[in-house]
Amino acid sequence: MAKYSVENRLIWLNGEIVHVNDARINVLSPTSQFGLNVFEGIPCFWNEEKRELYAFRLNDHYVRLMRSARLLHINCSYSINEISRALKDVIKANEYQEDLSVRQTLFVEGFGSWASKEPTGMFVAPIPKKMTSLEYNKIGLNCCTSSWRRINDVSLSPRIKCGANYINSRMAQLEALRNGYDTAILMNEFGKIAEGPGSCFFLIRDNKLVTPLITDSVLESITRDTVIQIAKEMGICVEERTIERTELYMCDGAFLCGSSMGITPIYSIDKCGINGDSDIIKEIHKKYFSIKYFSIVRGTGEHREWLTVVNSKY
Ligand SMILES: Cc1ncc(COP(=O)(O)O)c(C=O)c1O
Known part of the structure; x- marks a missing residue:
């Protein structure tokens, strides 16, 4: 059991570990008024047998954080070593022994x-996985296509992770919830499939895994x-290509994925049923995430290079 509940947890703020209620910023700051921040949600996975907590692809998250900051001209005075030390320090202070999503915001x-x-400024706030949003903790999802279009690279680039981008995600997610769905799939300005409000989209067609291009918003x-x-x-054939809306209703399986969501199968889109039983999805899910078996994120599979132990002494 974690020593600190979410309301009582400790946060790393500008070099100090403080109680969440004592972590203060200026209400008139650009981050408060205009959402001027860039951030990462870093997934950490607990291995009970080894009693180790692994951050997944930590360096890749930090590289993206620095790129996001660079695009928005936000100066970062910390090195990657310093921000990774901050993450380890705050996890240690909270004594978490469970799956986490760690929010690290510049x-x-x-x-x-x-x-x-x-x-x-920077803060690092660990959130137990089960306390993240509802749609990130479901076994399967009933989705709608959103009437909102995904932001694009000539207005507000979806390529990076900044707080302000989530206003577009918010509109889609709230519309989906209002209409009785778990979440939404957004199309881009050209009416082609883009992604979920906080996740990426994949479908299966003819035993191929298909996902939108990185340039499809x-x-x-x-x-x-x-x-x-x-x-x-x-050995699965992967196609990165533009996906049309009608393919959603004819596919042999589909899922949303992301650091917070993991890999979650889609049960239906716009009330059209989708085969939630795709073997390809089950196999990928098992390899990536399975709790009981061989699993990459828990350090019992391949790609140990993707894991950083974040609860050990250093
Ligand atoms: C809009 C959007 N797409 C995709 C993702 C998945 O990205 P990642 O796998 O890096 O977590 C996220 C995650 O936050 C997101 O917000």
Whole structure:
């Protein structure tokens, strides 16, 4: 059992570990007023047998964080070593022994405007996986196609992970919930399939795994890349190509995936049933995530290089 409940947890803020209620920022700061921040949700997986907690593809998350900051001209004064030390310190302080999603956010503080580049701050906040959003903890999903279009690279780039991008995700997710669905699938400005509000989309057709191109208005997702790599290693044919809406209703299986969501099969789209029993999806899921068997994220499968132990002494 974690020593600290979510309301009582400890947060790393600008170099110090503080109680969540004492972690304060300026209400007039650009991050508070304009969503001027970039962030990562870093998944960590608990291995009960070894009593180790593994951050999955930690360095790749930090590379994306730095790229997001660079695109938005947010100055980051921390090195990757320092921010990874911060993550380890806050996990150690909270004594978590369970699956986590760790929010690591670089934000613009002070009294500036939406055009300010500094001063910057950072916080690191671990969230137990089961306390993340409902749609991230479901076994299967009933989805709708959203009436909202995914943001695009000539207005607000979906390629990076910044707080403001989630307003578009919010619109789609709230519309889906209002209409009785678990989540949504957004199309891009051209009416082609893009992604979920917080996840990437894959479908199965003729035993091939198909996912939208990285230039079809999607986040440069680490799970997307992981699934593509694992599938290829399993001998599954992977196509990265534009997907049309009608393919959603004719596919042989589909799933959403992301660091928070893991790999979650889709049961239906716009109330049209989808075969939730696809062997390809089951095999990929088992290899990536399975709790009982051989599993990459728990350190009992291949790709140990993707794991960083974050609860050991250093
Ligand atoms: C819009 C969107 N697409 C895809 C993803 C999945 O990205 P990743 O696999 O890097 O978590 C996320 C995750 O937050 C997201 O917000």
